[in-house]
Amino acid sequence: MFNRKELNKNWIFALADSSFSIEAIPNQKIKSGKWFTATVPGTIHTDLLSNNLIEDPFYSDNELKLNWITGCDWIYQTEFDFNNDTNNNVNLVFEGLDTICEIYLNNVILGDTDNMFLSCRYDIKGILKPSGNLLKLIFKSPVKYASEQEEKFGKLPVALNSSRVYIRKSQYSFGWDWGPSFPTSGIWRSVYLEDYTDSRIENFTFHTTKLKEDYAEVDVITEITGNQSNNVSLIISLSDEKNIYEKKIAIGNTTKYKTTFGIKNPKLWWPNGEGEQNLYLLTAKIIDDNKIVLNEVNKSVGIRKLELILNEEGESTFKFRINNRDIYCQGVNWIPADSFLPRITKEKYSELLSFAKQANMNIVRVWGGGIYEDDEFYSLCDRLGLLVWQDFMFACGSYPEHESFIENVKKEVVQNVLRLQYHPSLALWCGNNENEWIWYQEQKTSYKKMPGYKIYHSVIPEILNEIDPGRPYWPSSPFGNEEDPNSFDSGNNHQWDIWSRWIDYKSVVNDKSLFVTEFGFQGPANKSTFKKYLPEENRKIQDKVSEFHNKQVEGPERLIRFLAGHLPLNTGWSDFIYLAQLNQAIALKTCLEYWKFHSAKTNGSIIWQLNDCWPVTSWSLIDSELKPKLSYYLVKNVFAQHGICFVKNNEDFQIILQNVKTGNPNCKFKFNLFDTSSGSQIHEEIFQIKKENREHICYNVPQSVLPDDKNQILIASLLDEKNNILSRNYFINGEWKHKNLVSANIEFQLIKNNSSDCLKLTTDNIALFIDVQHPGADFSDRGFILLPGEEKFLNISFRSDEKINFDQLEINTLNNYLDKR
Numbered sequence: 067m068f069n070r071k072e073l074n075k076n077w078i079f080a081l082a083d084s085s086f087s088i089e090a091i092p093n094q095k096i097k098s099g100k101w102f103t104a105t106v107p108g109t110i111h112t113d114l115l116s117n118n119l120i121e122d123p124f125y126s127d128n129e130l131k132l133n134w135i136t137g138c139d140w141i142y143q144t145e146f147d148f149n150n151d152t153n154n155n156v157n158l159v160f161e162g163l164d165t166i167c168e169i170y171l172n173n174v175i176l177g178d179t180d181n182m183f184l185s186c187r188y189d190i191k192g193i194l195k196p197s198g199n200l201l202k203l204i205f206k207s208p209v210k211y212a213s214e215q216e217e218k219f220g221k222l223p224v225a226l227n228s229s230r231v232y233i234r235k236s237q238y239s240f241g242w243d244w245g246p247s248f249p250t251s252g253i254w255r256s257v258y259l260e261d262y263t264d265s266r267i268e269n270f271t272f273h274t275t276k277l278k279e280d281y282a283e284v285d286v287i288t289e290i291t292g293n294q295s296n297n298v299s300l301i302i303s304l305s306d307e308k309n310i311y312e313k314k315i316a317i318g319n320t321t322k323y324k325t326t327f328g329i330k331n332p333k334l335w336w337p338n339g340e341g342e343q344n345l346y347l348l349t350a351k352i353i354d355d356n357k358i359v360l361n362e363v364n365k366s367v368g369i370r371k372l373e374l375i376l377n378e379e380g381e382s383t384f385k386f387r388i389n390n391r392d393i394y395c396q397g398v399n400w401i402p403a404d405s406f407l408p409r410i411t412k413e414k415y416s417e418l419l420s421f422a423k424q425a426n427m428n429i430v431r432v433w434g435g436g437i438y439e440d441d442e443f444y445s446l447c448d449r450l451g452l453l454v455w456q457d458f459m460f461a462c463g464s465y466p467e468h469e470s471f472i473e474n475v476k477k478e479v480v481q482n483v484l485r486l487q488y489h490p491s492l493a494l495w496c497g498n499n500e501n502e503w504i505w506y507q508e509q510k511t512s513y514k515k516m517p518g519y520k521i522y523h524s525v526i527p528e529i530l531n532e533i534d535p536g537r538p539y540w541p542s543s544p545f546g547n548e549e550d551p552n553s554f555d556s557g558n559n560h561q562w563d564i565w566s567r568w569i570d571y572k573s574v575v576n577d578k579s580l581f582v583t584e585f586g587f588q589g590p591a592n593k594s595t596f597k598k599y600l601p602e603e604n605r606k607i608q609d610k611v612s613e614f615h616n617k618q619v620e621g622p623e624r625l626i627r628f629l630a631g632h633l634p635l636n637t638g639w640s641d642f643i644y645l646a647q648l649n650q651a652i653a654l655k656t657c658l659e660y661w662k663f664h665s666a667k668t669n670g671s672i673i674w675q676l677n678d679c680w681p682v683t684s685w686s687l688i689d690s691e692l693k694p695k696l697s698y699y700l701v702k703n704v705f706a707q708h709g710i711c712f713v714k715n716n717e718d719f720q721i722i723l724q725n726v727k728t729g730n731p732n733c734k735f736k737f738n739l740f741d742t743s744s745g746s747q748i749h750e751e752i753f754q755i756k757k758e759n760r761e762h763i764c765y766n767v768p769q770s771v772l773p774d775d776k777n778q779i780l781i782a783s784l785l786d787e788k789n790n791i792l793s794r795n796y797f798i799n800g801e802w803k804h805k806n807l808v809s810a811n812i813e814f815q816l817i818k819n820n821s822s823d824c825l826k827l828t829t830d831n832i833a834l835f836i837d838v839q840h841p842g843a844d845f846s847d848r849g850f851i852l853l854p855g856e857e858k859f860l861n862i863s864f865r866s867d868e869k870i871n872f873d874q875l876e877i878n879t880l881n882n883y884l885d886k887r
Contacts, residue, residue, distance in 0.1 A: 067154075067262065067263055067358070067360060068260070068261075068262040068263075068266065068360060068361040068362075069150060069260070069261050069262070070258050070259065070260050071146075071148070071150075071258060071259040071261075072256070072257075072258045073106075073144065073146055073158075073201070073257045073258050073259060074106045074107070074256055074257060074258075075106075075144070076144050076145065076146075077103075077104040077105070077106045077142055077143070077144045077253070078101045078102060078103055078104055078142070078143060078144070079101070079102055079103075079104040079110070079113055079140055079141060079142045079143075080098065080099060080100055080101045080102065080140070080141050081096055081097060081098050081100070081138060081139075081140060081141075082098065082138070082139035082140055082141045082204060082205075083098035083099075084139045084204075084206075085098075085137070085138035085139045085140075085207070088138070090133075090134040090137065091134055091138070092131070092134070093119050093120070095119060096114075096119055102117045102119070103116075103117065104142055105408075106142075106144075106252075106253045106256075106257060107162075107252075107253055107254050107255050107256060107407075107408040108252050108253065108254070108408050109164065109250040109251065109252040109254060109406050109407070109408060110135060110140050110205070110250060110251045110252050111123055111132070111135060111248055111250055111406055112252075112406045112408065112409065113252070114135065120132060120135075122599075123246070123248060123405070124246075124405075124599050124680050124681055124690075125599050126599070126600065126601055126604065126611050127610075127611050127614045129246045129247065129248070129614075132248070133247075136207060136208060136209050136248070136249040136250070136251070137207050137209060137210065138207060139204060139205060139206050139207055140204075140205045140251055140252075141202065141203070141204050141205075142202070142203045142205065142252070142253060143200065143201060143202040143203065144200075144201050145198060145199060145200055145201070146199050146201065147196065147197040147198070147199065148194050148195070148196060148197075148199060148259065149196060150261050154191075154261040154262060154263055155189070155191060155261060155262050155263070155266075155292060156189070156190055156191045156194060156259060156260070156261045157187050157188065157189060157190065157259065157260045157261075158171065158176070158187070158188045158190045158201075158257075158259055159185065159186070159187050159257065159258055159259070159260055160179075160185060160186050160187075160253070160255070160257050161185045161255035161256045161257070162182055162183075162184075162185060162253075162254045162255030162256075163179045163182065163186065163203070163205075163253060163254070164182040164205075164208075164235065164250055164251055164252050164253075164254040164407075165179065165180065165181065165182040165205075165208050165211075165233060165234065165235040165251065166178075166179070166180055166205065166206040166207070166208055166211045166233070166251075167179045167203050167204065167205050167206070167251075168203070168204040168206075169186075169188070169201075169202075169203055170200075170201070170202040170203075170204075171188075171190055171193050171194075171199065171200070171201050171202075172193055172194075172195065172199055172200055173200070174193050176188040176190070176193075180211075180233070180234065180474065181234035181235075181474050181477070181478055182234065182235050182236065182254065182437075183234060183437065183438055183459060183478045183481075183482060184234075184477055184478055184481055185255070185481065190259075203253065205251040205252065206251075207251075208233055208235055208249045208250075208251060209229070209249055211232075211233055212229040212230060212232045212233040212235075213229045215229070215232035215233065215466075216228065216229040216232050219232065219466055219468060222463065222464040222465070222466070222517055223463065223464050223504075223505070223508060223509065224462070224463030224464060225462040225463055225504060226240065226241060226242065226243075226462070227240040227241060227247075228463075230463075231460075231463050231464065231465045231466065231518075232466060232471075234459075234474055234475070234478060235249065236402065236407070236435070236436055236437050236459070237434075237435040237436075237459065237460075237461050237462075238401065238402060238435045238436055238461075238679070239405070241617070242435065242617065243617050243618040243619070243621070244401070244617050244618070244675070244678065244679075244682060244684040244685065244686075245401070245405060245617060245678075245679045245680060245682070246405055246617070246679075246680055248405045248406070250405075250406060250407075252408075254407050254408055255408075255440075262292065262360065262361060263360060264292055264298055264352070264354075264360055265290045265291065265292040265298055265317060265352050265360065265361065266290070266291050266292045266352075266361050267288060267289070267290060267350050267351075267352065267361050267362075267363045268289040268290065268291045268321075269288075269289050269484040269485070270286055270287060270288040270289065270348075270350055270363070270365075270488070271285075271286070271287045271484065271487055271488065271533065271534065272284065272285070272286055272348060272365075272367045272487070272488040273285045273534075273536045274369050274370060274371055274536070275326075275536070277332075277334075277369070277370075277371040277389065277390075280330065280331050281328065281329065281330055281331075281332070282328075282329045282332040282369050283326060283327070283328050283329070284304070284326070284327050284329065284367075284369060285324060285325070285326050286302050286304075286324070286325045286326075286327070286348065286350075287322055287323070287324050287325075288300060288302065288322070288323045288324075288325070288350050289321055289322050290317060290321050290322075290323065290352070291321065297354055297355045298317045298352055298353065298354050298355075298360065299314055299315060299316050299317060299352070299353055299354075300314070300315045300316075300317050300323055300350065300351075300352055301313070301314050301315075301349075301350070301351050301352075301353060302315070302323075302325045302348075302349070302350050303347075303348070303349045304327050304329075304346050304347070304348050304349075304367075305346060305347050305349075306333060306344070306345075306346050306347070311327045311329065313325050313327075317352070329369060332369045333346075333369070334368075334369055334370055334389050335368030335369060335370040335448075335490040336370070336388065336389065336451065337388060337393060337428040337429070337451045337452070337453050338423055338426070338427065338428045338450060338451030338452060339426060339428055339451070339707065340388065340391065340393055340428070340451075341389075343368070343448065343449055343450070343451045343490075344368065344369070345366040345367065345368050345448060345449070345490070346366070346367050346368065346369065347364060347365075347366060347367075348364070348365045348366070348367045348488070349362065349363070349364050350362070350363045351363070365488055366445065366448060367488050367489075367490060368448060368489075368490025368491075369490075370388060370389055370490050371388070371389050371390065372386065372387070372388055372493055372537070372538070373386070373387040373538070374386060374387075374494060374538035374540070375387050375392070376556070376557075382546075382547070382555060382556040382557075382580065383580055383667075383669065384556075384557055384558050384580040384581035384669060384670075385580075385581065385669035385670065386453070386493060386669075386670070392669075393428065394662065394669060394670060395428060395429045395453070395581070395669065395670030395671070395672065396426070396427055396428060396429070396658075396662065396670065396671055396672075396705045397422065397427040397428060397429035397430055397431070397452070397453070397670075397672050397673070398422060398427060398429075398430055398431070398672060398673045398674075398675060398676035398687065399430075399431045399433050399583075399584060399672055399673065399674045399675040399676065400430050400431060400432050400433060400436075400439075400675070400676055400677065401433055401435075401436055401675055401676075401677060401678075401679060402436040402437055402439075402679055403415070403418060403677050403678075403679060404679050404680075404690075405679045405680050407437065410440070412442050414692065415439075415440070415442050415443050415446055416446060417692050418676065418677050418688065418692065419443070419446045419447065419450055419452060420450065421676070421687075421688055421694060421698070422450070422452055422676060423450040423451065423452060424702070425687075425698060425701055425702040425705055426702060426705035426706050426707065427452065427705060428451060428452065428453055429452060429453040429454075429455060429493070429670070429672060430447060430452045430453070430454055430455070430676070431454075431455035431456075431457070431543075431583060431672050432454060432455065432456050432457055433457055433461070433499055433675075434457030434458060434459055434460050434461040434496070434498050434499035434543075435459070435461035435462065435499060436459070437459065438456075438459065438482045438485075438486065441485070441486075444486055444489040444491060444492065445489070447489070447491035448489050448490055448491045451491075452491055453491055453493040454489070454491045454492050454493055454494075455493055455494050455496060455543075455583070455672070456486070456492060456493075456494065456495055456496065457496045457497075457498065457499050457543065458479065458495065458496065458497055458498060458522075458526060459478075460497070460498035460499065460501060460518065460521065460522070461498060461499040461500065461501070462499060462500050462501065462504055463501060463504070463518075464501065464505065464516050464517040464518050465501070465517060465518030465521060466517065466518070467517055467518060467520060467521070472520075472521070472525060475521055475525060476525060476529065479525070479526055479529050479530075480529055480533065483495070483529065483530065483533055483534050484533060487533070487534045487537065492537065493537075493538070494537065494538045494539070494540055495526070495530060495534070495537060495538070495539045495540070496539075496540045496541075496542065496543050497521070497522030497523070497526055497539070497540070497541040497542050498518075498521075498522055498541075498542050498543075499542070499543055500542070500543065500544070500560065501513075501516065501518060501522070501542055502516060502519075502522075502541070502542045502545060502551040503542070503544050503545075503550075503551040503552045503560065506549070506550060506551055506552075512549070513551060522541045522542055523541055526539070527539055527541075540557075540558070543558055543560065543583045543584070544557060544558050544559050544560045544583060544584075545557045545558065546558070554577075554578035554579060554580070556580070557580065557581075558579070558580065558581040558582070558583045559577075559579035559580070559581065559582055559583065560582075560583060560584040560585070561574075561577055561579060561582050561584065561585035561657075562584065562585070564585060564587070564653075564657070565585075565586060565587050565588065565624060565628070565653075565685075566618075568624065568627070570628065570631055571587060571628075571652075571653035571656050571657055572656065574656060574657045574660045574661075575660060575664075577660070577661070577665070577668075578665075578667060579661070579665075579667070579668055580667055580668065580669060581668065581669050581670045582661060582668065582670065582671045582672060583670075583672050584672065584674045585657060585671070585673065585674060586654075586673060586674035586675065586685035587628075587649075587650045587653035587654055587657075587685065587697075588616070588618070588621060588624065588625060588646075588650060588683055588684060588685050589646055589647045589649070589650030589651070589683070589684075589685075589686075589695050589696070589697055590625075590642075590643045590646050590647060590683045590695075591615075591678070591681050591682060591683060591684075591689035591690065591691075591693075591695070592643070592647075592689050592691070592693045592695060593639075593640060593643050593839065594691070594693065594839075594841060595681050595689045595690060595691045595693060596612075596615070596643075596681060598681070598691070599615070599681040600612060600615065600681075605639045606639055607622070607625075607626075607637055607639060607642045608622070608637075615681060615682050615683060616682060616683040616684070617682065617684075618684075621683065622683070625646050625683065628649060628653070629642075629645055629646055629649045630803075631801070632649055632652065632801050632802055632803060633645050633648060633649050633801075633802050633803050633880070633883075634802075634803050634883040634884060635803075636883060640876075641883070644696075644837060644878045645883065646683075647695050647696040647697060647837075648696055648835055648837075648849065648880065650695065650696070650697045651695075651696045651697035651699070651700040651701075651835075651849055652700070654673060654697050654700065654701055654704075655700045655701070655703075655704055657671070658671055658673075658701065658704040658705070659704055659711055662704065662709070663709065663711035663722070663724060664711070664713070673685075673687065673701065675687075676688060677690075678690040687701060693844065694848070696835075696837055696848045696849040697849075698848075699847055699848045699849050699850070700849050703793070703794070703795075706793060708723070708724070708784055708792045708793040709723070709724035709793060710722070710723055710724070710782045710783075710784060710793050710794070710795040711724060711795065712780075712782075712795070712797045717769070718766070719766070719767045719769070719772055720764050720765065720766055720767065721737060721764070721765045721767060721782050722762070722763070722764050722765075723735060723755075723762070723763040723764075723765075723784060723793075724762065732754075732786070732787035733755050733784065733785060733786050733787065733792065734752055734753060734754050734755060734784075734785050734787075735752070735753045735755055735763070735765070735782070735783070735784050735785070736750065736751060736752040736753070736782075736783050736785065737750070737751055737765075737767070737771075737780060737781065737782040737783070738750045738780070738781045738783075738853065739771055739773065739778060739779070739780050739781075740778065740779050740781065740832050741777055741778055742777045742778065742779050742805055742806065742807045742808060742832065742834075743776075743777040743805075743806040743807070743808060744808055745808040745810075745830075745831035745832055745854070748778070749771050751771075753765065767780075772799075773797060773798055773799050774799060775799040775800040776800075776805075777805055777806050777807075778798070778799075779796055779797070779798050779805075779832070779834075780796065780797040780798070781794065781795075781796050781832075781851060781853065782794065782795050782796070782797070794850075794851060796851060802880065802884070803884075805884055806884060806885070807834065807880060807881040807884040807885055808831045808832070808881065808885065809831065809881055809882075809885045810829045810830065810831040810832065810833035810834075810852075810879055810881045811829065811830045811831070812827055812828070812829045812833055812836065812852070812877050812879070813827070813828050813829075814826065814827050814838075814872075814875065814877070816872065817859075822861055822862065823861075823862045823864075824859045824860055824861050824862060825838065825845065825859070825860045825862055826857055826858070826859055827852060827857070827858040827859075827860065828852075828856070828857055828858075829852045829853070829854060829856075830854060831854060831881070832851070832852075832853055832854065833851065833852045833853075833879045833881060834851055834879055834880040834881055835849045835850070835851070835878075835879060835880045836848075836849070836850055836851070836852055836858075836877065836878070836879050837849060837877070837878040837879070838860060838875065838876070838877050839875075839876040839877075839878070840870060840872070840874055840875050840876070841874055842864060842865050842866065842868070842870035842871075842874070843862050843863060843864050843865060843870055844862070844863045844865070845860040845861070845862060845863075846860050846861035846862075846863075847860055
């Protein structure tokens with residue numbers, strides 16, 4: 067039999083007297099031998115916070131006051147009883163310890179850890195007592211350890227904190243250009259006991275090895291550990307709602323068992339927007355002669371074929387082919403969703419990844435400076451149809467190559483690949499983030515001379531060839547076949563000339579990327595988020611604490627520079643947040659439209675970034691309070707199934723409807739030309755869309771209808787038979803800041819119904835980039851255009867059960883800032 071006993075309860079913690087920075091501790095309650103309650107999973111920072119020993123690390127500039135925490139050593143301990151059969155095998159399992167830790171049970175040292183990405187397992191059968199077992203963990207200072215290793219082996223060329231590369235710990239925790247420096251310690255994942263009689267299922271792998279139109283073959287390789295005996299068997303089954311495939315294997319002296327299933331008319335797994343996310347239940351169980359289940363593991367798997375295409379008809383390319391269909395990848399980069407990892411709940415994962423799906427995305431890149439995410443993350447991606455580009459955890463630097471470090475990395479790679487590889491969403495393994503590119507830029511020599519090179523070009527691929535050979539591997543991002551890893555000529559690109567090198571987003575027309583894996587444009591967090599974390603006296607755009615919540619060097623200056631280039635510059639705090647968010651939105655929209663609709667070479671665009679780990683002005687679409695910024699909604703429109711784009715070549719101007727699959731033969735297309743200074747409509751044309759022309763429709767626009775460079779705007783809309791907007795886009799000549807926009811009187815009405823409440827908006831003049839805000843509610847759309855005679859309905863999500871006062875409703879439009887009369 068197999069039993070698990072959770073050990074997440076009744077933990078306490080205290081300062082260890084070995085701490086070298088005791089004199090820096092500001093709170094006199096914290097001293098060696100003084101115990102406080104701890105939460106597991108958790109971190110030292112969150113435990114100190116929950117005991118009211120520190121203030122909120124995210125508030126104001128409190129980060130600067132908390133550096134002493136990571137310089138200390140900490141002790142965690144708990145007591146537990148064990149009443150099960152001590153004749154069984156008994157293991158103590160830690161799913162994640164962060165990071166430098168010594169482990170004692172009943173004063174016997176079990177071992178030590180130096181890699182937060184590894185789980186660890188100890189045989190404790192001979193140490194256990196029926197009651198009063200004392201489990202003690204001593205966490206050593208991660209910054210002291212990293213500094214000692216750097217001193218021992220030598221300083222390497224590394225972005226940001228140089229010693230971080232010497233410790234196998236989430237690299238962002240040392241601070242990044244969007245996140246604070248909180249190198250945590252603690253039991254960051256679950257801890258439990260496992261006891262079992264005979265064999266145990268260690269892991270299994272799942273591969274689709276053959277895929278035809280009506281047939282698939284899949285291989286399951288199961289690894290068994292423990293006592294092999296003649297009276298146990300392994301049963302592997304694969305099932306969906308209608309069919310079950312099952313095989314029974316006698317367990318012998320070997321540890322690995324391969325099973326092949328032939329599946330007729332398989333139900334395939336597809337990315338979001340391409341088809342259904344069909345999943346099968348894979349079950350592996352060990353039974354004895356009496357058919358008693360000794361151990362059982364269940365996983366959801368998907369049947370699909372995935373290829374990374376790098377060359378086509380003699381030309382370099384970079385694209386994903388799923389089930390023999392080429393797809394355009396549109397998605398986001400993912401960073402850890404909190405500076406304190408145990409606070410990332412299943413609900414937070416679900417909300418953030420659901421935002422990605424709802425924005426019509428089909429890929430998420432797990433960035434290499436974070437963590438290998440929890441199993442729940444990948445299971446959600448399976449269900450939501452989000453492909454996962456998975457970096458290994460190396461970022462922006464050279465890494466050590468001494469023997470003990472390499473051996474540590476090997477264990478990390480094997481363990482995490484075996485943990486994750488069965489997920490159908492997992493599309494690609496990538497060696498690191500930007501290491502080769504940064505080396506090439508800064509050292510001016512071949513990246514093959516870079517310390518750490520062999521990790522990504524030898525160690526990792528050799529392991530993958532053994533345990534996950536069917537999945538694409540890419541050594542780094544960006545990377546290609548050229549001397550410059552970020553060349554347009556092959557591979558994938560990171561486009562950081564725009565924004566980070568002070569180049570404006572309109573220069574995207576010069577980009578020749580085959581696949582864009584990073585690009586972005588900053589925008590502030592939402593006002594309600596900043597109100598929670600910025601003292602009122604600091605709510606000014608050039609306040610020192612306000613700028614502290616932008617971690618990029620000269621990030622605040624870039625916000626002003628690029629805003630001044632396109633939109634009116636207003637330095638009032640609320641106004642600036644709206645306008646800077648709008649500028650981010652238009653920048654992302656411009657780049658995405660170019661790569662998706664205008665570039666013949668680009669096969670994917672992945673935005674930096676979806677989410678934040680704390681309240682900050684950054685490149686994210688969604689802030690740390692899980693509130694989408696204005697940019698999220700414009701991105702959602704670009705990624706939508708129905709697309710409208712404008713093509714201007716010399717004297718020709720066309721409006722192209724892309725991928726118009728409404729399923730409704732009565733949809734129509736119209737475009738309107740408005741004088742923005744008066745609000746009057748100059749021209750309107752309406753076309754009925756014929757069913758046979760639904761894939762790709764082009765409309766030539768007469769020169770007389772084109773907007774001039776003064777105060778005209780062209781609005782193109784795709785409507786269904788009830789005049790609901792399926793897609794809308796706009797075109798102007800010149801910059802918004804030079805336009806004169808008539809004021810728009812927007813009226814609203816609260817409409818109540820049984821399922822939900824909504825807000826109906828109408829306007830007397832063309833209203834541009836409407837943004838509705840309320841301290842007690844969120845609304846289903848932002849940054850939209852509303853024309854006279856139209857009605858816009860916004861679903862309302864209330865933040866509490868209390869009635870809200872609609873006198874507090876704020877409605878912003880670009881018209882408010884450009885009415886020059």
